[in-house]
Amino acid sequence: MIKKIACVGMAMLLLLSLTGCWSYHGLNDMTIVTGVGLDLDPSTKEYLLTAEVVDSTASTKEAGTKTKIVESRGKTVMDAVRNAKKRLISKLYWGNNEVLVLGSELAKNGNLGNVIDWLLTDAECRETVGIVVSQEKTAKDILSIDGLDNSVVAFEIKKILEADQNDVGTVEKVPLFRVFSILESPGRSIVLPAFHNTKNDDKKAVEANGEAVFKDNKMIGYLSPEESKYYLFAVDGIHGGILTLSSTEEEVPDVSLEISKSTTKSSYSYSEGNLKVTIQINTDVYMDELKAHSDLLDESKIKEIEKKAQAIVEERTKGVIQKVQTEYHSDIFGFGNMIYKKDPKLWKGMEPQWDILFPSIQAEVQSKVNIVNTSFLKHT
Amino acid sequence: MFHFPVRRKKEIVNEQVEHLNKELDENSLSRSMKSNVETIKKLFSDVDTLIIRYIQNNHNRDLKFCIAYCDGVVSSAIINENIIKPLMLSDAVQPDEFLIDHLIENVVLISETQKTKHLKDIVESITYGDTILFVEGADEAVILNSKGFQTRSMDEPENEKILSGPREGFNESLLQNLSLIRRKVRTNELKMKFITLGRMTRTKACICYIDKIINKKLLKELYRRLDLIDIDAVLDTNYITELTRDSAWSPFRATGYTERPDVVIGKLLEGRIAVFLDGTPVVLTVPYLFIENFQSSEDYYLSFYYTSLARFLRIVGFFLTIAVPALYVAIVAFQQQMLPTQLLISIAGARRSVPLPAAPEAFIMLAVFDVLRETGIRMPSNIGQPLSIVGALVIGQAAVDAKLVAAPMIIVVAITGITSLLVPKMNAPVTYVRVFLLIMATAFGLFGFVLGLSGVFIHILNLHSFGIPQLSLSGSLQFQEIKDTFIRAPWWDMITRTKSMTSNLVRMKSNHGGNHD
Numbered sequence A: 001m002i003k004k005i006a007c008v009g010m011a012m013l014l015l016l017s018l019t020g021c022w023s024y025h026g027l028n029d030m031t032i033v034t035g036v037g038l039d040l041d042p043s044t045k046e047y048l049l050t051a052e053v054v055d056s057t058a059s060t061k062e063a064g065t066k067t068k069i070v071e072s073r074g075k076t077v078m079d080a081v082r083n084a085k086k087r088l089i090s091k092l093y094w095g096n097n098e099v100l101v102l103g104s105e106l107a108k109n110g111n112l113g114n115v116i117d118w119l120l121t122d123a124e125c126r127e128t129v130g131i132v133v134s135q136e137k138t139a140k141d142i143l144s145i146d147g148l149d150n151s152v153v154a155f156e157i158k159k160i161l162e163a164d165q166n167d168v169g170t171v172e173k174v175p176l177f178r179v180f181s182i183l184e185s186p187g188r189s190i191v192l193p194a195f196h197n198t199k200n201d202d203k204k205a206v207e208a209n210g211e212a213v214f215k216d217n218k219m220i221g222y223l224s225p226e227e228s229k230y231y232l233f234a235v236d237g238i239h240g241g242i243l244t245l246s247s248t249e250e251e252v253p254d255v256s257l258e259i260s261k262s263t264t265k266s267s268y269s270y271s272e273g274n275l276k277v278t279i280q281i282n283t284d285v286y287m288d289e290l291k292a293h294s295d296l297l298d299e300s301k302i303k304e305i306e307k308k309a310q311a312i313v314e315e316r317t318k319g320v321i322q323k324v325q326t327e328y329h330s331d332i333f334g335f336g337n338m339i340y341k342k343d344p345k346l347w348k349g350m351e352p353q354w355d356i357l358f359p360s361i362q363a364e365v366q367s368k369v370n371i372v373n374t375s376f377l378k379h380t
Numbered sequence B: 001m002f003h004f005p006v007r008r009k010k011e012i013v014n015e016q017v018e019h020l021n022k023e024l025d026e027n028s029l030s031r032s033m034k035s036n037v038e039t040i041k042k043l044f045s046d047v048d049t050l051i052i053r054y055i056q057n058n059h060n061r062d063l064k065f066c067i068a069y070c071d072g073v074v075s076s077a078i079i080n081e082n083i084i085k086p087l088m089l090s091d092a093v094q095p096d097e098f099l100i101d102h103l104i105e106n107v108v109l110i111s112e113t114q115k116t117k118h119l120k121d122i123v124e125s126i127t128y129g130d131t132i133l134f135v136e137g138a139d140e141a142v143i144l145n146s147k148g149f150q151t152r153s154m155d156e157p158e159n160e161k162i163l164s165g166p167r168e169g170f171n172e173s174l175l176q177n178l179s180l181i182r183r184k185v186r187t188n189e190l191k192m193k194f195i196t197l198g199r200m201t202r203t204k205a206c207i208c209y210i211d212k213i214i215n216k217k218l219l220k221e222l223y224r225r226l227d228l229i230d231i232d233a234v235l236d237t238n239y240i241t242e243l244t245r246d247s248a249w250s251p252f253r254a255t256g257y258t259e260r261p262d263v264v265i266g267k268l269l270e271g272r273i274a275v276f277l278d279g280t281p282v283v284l285t286v287p288y289l290f291i292e293n294f295q296s297s298e299d300y301y302l303s304f305y306y307t308s309l310a311r312f313l314r315i316v317g318f319f320l321t322i323a324v325p326a327l328y329v330a331i332v333a334f335q336q337q338m339l340p341t342q343l344l345i346s347i348a349g350a351r352r353s354v355p356l357p358a359a360p361e362a363f364i365m366l367a368v369f370d371v372l373r374e375t376g377i378r379m380p381s382n383i384g385q386p387l388s389i390v391g392a393l394v395i396g397q398a399a400v401d402a403k404l405v406a407a408p409m410i411i412v413v414a415i416t417g418i419t420s421l422l423v424p425k426m427n428a429p430v431t432y433v434r435v436f437l438l439i440m441a442t443a444f445g446l447f448g449f450v451l452g453l454s455g456v457f458i459h460i461l462n463l464h465s466f467g468i469p470q471l472s473l474s475g476s477l478q479f480q481e482i483k484d485t486f487i488r489a490p491w492w493d494m495i496t497r498t499k500s501m502t503s504n505l506v507r508m509k510s511n512h513g514g515n516h517d
Helices: A002-018 A077-087 A104-109 A112-121 A139-143 A153-167 A176-184 A225-234 A299-328 A335-342 A344-360 B011-026 B033-043 B076-089 B099-107 B119-127 B174-184 B216-228 B237-244 B261-269 B290-294 B304-333 B341-351 B358-378 B381-401 B407-420 B424-462 B479-484
Strands: A031-041 A046-054 A067-074 A099-102 A130-134 A191-200 A203-215 A218-223 A242-245 A255-271 A274-290 A362-373 B050-056 B064-070 B113-116 B130-135 B141-145 B190-197 B203-210 B256-258 B273-277 B283-286
Touching: A031 A067, A031 A104, A031 A139, A031 A153, A031 B341, A046 A077, A046 A139, A046 B341, A067 A077, A067 A139, A077 A112, A099 A104, A099 A112, A099 A139, A099 A153, A104 A130, A104 A218, A112 A176, A130 A139, A130 A153, A130 A176, A139 A153, A139 A191, A153 A191, A153 A203, A191 A218, A203 A225, A203 A299, A218 A225, A218 A299, A225 A255, A225 A274, A225 A299, A242 A299, A255 A299, A255 A335, A255 A362, A274 A299, A299 A344, A299 A362, A335 A344, B033 B050, B033 B064, B033 B119, B033 B130, B050 B076, B064 B076, B064 B119, B076 B099, B076 B130, B099 B113, B099 B130, B099 B141, B113 B119, B119 B130, B119 B141, B174 B190, B174 B203, B174 B261, B174 B273, B203 B216, B203 B261, B216 B237, B216 B273, B237 B256, B237 B273, B237 B283, B256 B261, B261 B273, B261 B283, B290 B304, B290 B424, B304 B358, B304 B407, B304 B424, B341 B407, B358 B381, B358 B407, B358 B424, B381 B407, B407 B424
Parallel strands: A031 A099, A099 A130, A130 A191, A274 A362
Antiparallel strands: A031 A046, A046 A067, A191 A203, A203 A218, A242 A255, A255 A274, B050 B064, B064 B130, B113 B141, B130 B141, B190 B203, B203 B273, B256 B283, B273 B283
């Protein structure tokens, strides 16, 4: 028996040296970070870190969670993180950090790959952190205001990111691990959701405002929310949202179609130096709003609306592709990646001149819209 | 195969007892009644409850008798009417060599009689409420059954109360207990074998089983282990459990305990063996499977839908009661990433300005809870309610308000406490396992917790009850065998008995299985 106990005891002692994460640190000794913003100081080239942390003294049962802002600066991201400790009792705890907001200055002039490297390699940070770009002057401008529903603005941004793709279809959440994998994959540039401040009931609120387009590791421009929607159509990333169109000859839209399901298939053909990409979009929609009192039991009327919707999707998706080709020269649709996956040899030849090739790609968009539900009430 | 504890006997005690037994063994009765009575008197010197009464026959003055018995354990009415009266008034016997036989056949009005020459038998009988009849000129005595002692009524056992079903409970009298079983199982297959345990107490025990159902190897093993028992007193069946169990140091139960006849019969019919012990209402059943910790007799008396759910809850309760404090400490002190952010913030808020770290807090609160529970068990019932109010108020409300304890810790302890009541049969092991896991979690976080839990399960998987694995996860598991485990299948579906315990699998002929397909 004594021998047995001794064996177990010795095994336990061995454990001390074998395990990795066994440091005991109590919850009350940590400053919980909910969201973090990074800016670049153009004059000193230093990183400015803005952390939204939980203010446990102000948080009460009635008032809910309150947050405060902790700022620091440093030569590298990690340096800035550690410098924050100088003005805090306890270390910043990153395990429950939900978003990283990049200031527009940093996004334009910094290096995205370098910035996210710390988040990826630190033990505490999650790989599911959502990354967004601030359209305001600094990242702090986004993080320092109160959310509309949730006083923790980082949580609000996270919720918006998670639901937007299914409900509005303007931005796509790109978690940290996907940012990394997109940056590392050939023939593909990254887009990140952009956020700006807006007025709501005379108070400031954050709002998703389209996508920020990157080329390599630097941001080069934005897509408006409407453009972003058709960007998402092109990359098979749309799960919801509204298509508006006019069922009559007038300009004013009077029909709302809610997207229930949409699938996009892309393919390419290459012959004699001509690269052609075909994008097939198949969309199921519900008819949600119809101002003109049309007879919806009329098959031809429905077909007519479907046709108009198809035309809109085709035209605007094409428009976005052309805009990106001409203005940004950044392959955010992953056409190059598609070629790399299907024909690596061909891609090897193309890769050096991809920046020249990409704008010259002929993109063809074929759209099919099916109205699966007319929600027709009564013929009046 | 068996991990049988090696008991180091205390040699001195042994010698004394052997000496006593030897004295009783060697001496037998003589033809002189007077000297026999003197022997008895000497054996029972300083025992004032011993009564010795001389009797002379009215018709033949040469017929002299003497009776000896212990006051308090006999019925005076029986002795007066059925022993003394006929001995005095009978004219049916003559002082000849068949006197003793004639007395038994023609005179005493006692159903159970036995002739004996041995002092040992006499001593055992007197102490058990029998009357000894000595006859002048005979070297034999007659043991006459005159037992008449007070017994408790057969009330429903306090700690095994049920909502519906039979409400009888055992009392401290072996024969009355056996009668409860005999009355309900009216077959000659129900065997009852008496043995005697305890060098001093000479306690009667009865091994009870149904011959055609049990596994004979198991019965042999039980006898072998009971034979090895060598102890001065056996006051409760727990003595037998501890002296015969497979893993001597395990906190988990190795035998089933019950005070309910219906439970014993249920187990007998599943192929188990029951051990009754005189002087205690608690009856042992062996072998004991781990799943029995989660079974209750009521499971079989209520709707199987309801009781399947209850079974499931008990198993969940077992996991919760051992794991919740350890998991809480592991997550709050090591792996905070496991918590959803909102929960993390609210726990962090509650833990603000609480003086102790989570781990010591957990140890202290669990200790306080165990103290409260222990006082609750041992205390007179009229103090119970005020104490529980004080306990709840002091620990729950005041401690949180005074910022001595974080509110989540109270919730953790409350869950632990309440769920432990779901498995009352595992009170002791659950407490030890809980503390063990908590220590592991405090030292190594979730790693330690998982390691500790694995250790506990390896231990449970290693447990045997009389050579039969208590928890079997082997590939030989059959569908019929799990019908009374996590769920309780309807009676018409439980066609066979558990294979490891029985030689006769068929509980029910399947074509008699009620009005279903």
